[in-house]
Amino acid sequence: MSHITPIRHFEGSRKALGQMARVEDTRAAAESFRKDMLAGPKVKYYESFNLVRVPYPTRYGLRNAFPRERVVEFLHLQNRLFVVQFETTEGLKTLLMSPSDHERNGETPYFRRLQDTTPEIMQRVFVLRQDTVPDIVARIGLRPEDIDYISYDHLHTQDVRRWLGTRHQPGVFPNAKLLVHEREWASALDLNPYQADWYCPNGIADIPADRIVRFEGDIMLGEGVALIHTPGHTEGNHSLVVHTDEGLWVTSENGISADAYAPLQSTIAGVAKYARTIGTEVIINGNTLENSIDQYISMVQEKTIAGPSMRDPRFPNVFTSSEMTPAWFSPGTKPAFLVNKAVHGKVSRPSR
Numbered sequence: 001m002s003h004i005t006p007i008r009h010f011e012g013s014r015k016a017l018g019q020m021a022r023v024e025d026t027r028a029a030a031e032s033f034r035k036d037m038l039a040g041p042k043v044k045y046y047e048s049f050n051l052v053r054v055p056y057p058t059r060y061g062l063r064n065a066f067p068r069e070r071v072v073e074f075l076h077l078q079n080r081l082f083v084v085q086f087e088t089t090e091g092l093k094t095l096l097m098s099p100s101d102h103e104r105n106g107e108t109p110y111f112r113r114l115q116d117t118t119p120e121i122m123q124r125v126f127v128l129r130q131d132t133v134p135d136i137v138a139r140i141g142l143r144p145e146d147i148d149y150i151s152y153d154h155l156h157t158q159d160v161r162r163w164l165g166t167r168h169q170p171g172v173f174p175n176a177k178l179l180v181h182e183r184e185w186a187s188a189l190d191l192n193p194y195q196a197d198w199y200c201p202n203g204i205a206d207i208p209a210d211r212i213v214r215f216e217g218d219i220m221l222g223e224g225v226a227l228i229h230t231p232g233h234t235e236g237n238h239s240l241v242v243h244t245d246e247g248l249w250v251t252s253e254n255g256i257s258a259d260a261y262a263p264l265q266s267t268i269a270g271v272a273k274y275a276r277t278i279g280t281e282v283i284i285n286g287n288t289l290e291n292s293i294d295q296y297i298s299m300v301q302e303k304t305i306a307g308p309s310m311r312d313p314r315f316p317n318v319f320t321s322s323e324m325t326p327a328w329f330s331p332g333t334k335p336a337f338l339v340n341k342a343v344h345g346k347v348s349r350p351s352r
């Protein structure tokens with residue numbers, strides 16, 4: 001993987017003793033990184049695809065901002081797959097970002113309990129399966145062997161065995177390697193009970209070691225695409241940064257909506273008021289609360305790298321991997337700004 005190179009911009013940016021000094025040092029580093037990314041080449045292809053819409057507790061997704069008196073227990077997250085193709089010194093590479101397994105995610109203990117206690121008719125309203133990863137890959141004209149990498153901003157709810165295979169069974173994508181931050185990998189192998197509630201049991205068990213690429217810090221994967229360590233939502237969380245005709249798209253789940261990165265502009269119940277009251281510039285998505293202070297810094301980092309959206313400059317160009325999406329049965333949960341879909345360039349079938 002000699003085409004993967006380290007990024008140095010953020011080294012030491014969180015070292016200050018003062019909390020806001022860390023935020024401002026990281027913001028300055030993010031501005032400089034953004035400038036360098038924008039001066040460089042773009043990726044060849046980038047497209048988002050809807051996979052599944054799932055319920056998620058408002059008290060986690062909008063951490064204290066959504067008013068409790070509204071008694072709306074769940075908001076809804078649109079989970080997406082991102083397909084990225086980019087040039088490297090070793091030729092064109094294809095990355096699947098956030099390829100959730102269409103069947104296994106529900107085995108995550110938190111969701112398992114939810115399913116077991118929710119009548120089936122309600123489940124059909126709450127959970128909307130739209131597409132599967134293999135169907136999307138086939139539809140855009142790629143063969144399973146064309147996939148070089150898969151990655152997730154963090155490993156909550158993920159089961160990678162169907163894609164990568166195990167020592168006993170071949171996977172769907174015979175050449176794909178998992179790109180994972182070393183902190184996320186180490187965490188996922190040794191979870192405490194609060195974390196384990198959100199990780200799919202055995203989701204990374206028995207994966208052959210040569211299918212896993214662990215990285216430290218921040219990396220350039222190739223032309224126009226970077227993975228940046230953005231701890232908070234989990235310790236080993238990372239964000240995908242992709243240079244396209246719409247500028248730099250930044251993807252993770254530290255926040256669940258562009259609104260969460262510009263809360264004063266938000267129309268979600270309670271969010272703008274909460275942000276004004278406590279003076280925060282982001283609303284963090286915390287279900288496990290591993291590291292909220294770092295999450296605040298990471299969200300400032302993400303929105304600074306992203307810069308203003310060309311669709312609506314009041315919001316940063318963040319495209320969260322699970323985007324909060326309105327549902328009639330959850331009043332008050334409609335964001336002011338939804339990304340919905342993004343496409344850049346054209347997919348091409350790599351020569352093998």
Ligand SMILES: [Zn+2]
Pocket residue numbers: 154156233253
């Ligand atoms: Zn998560």
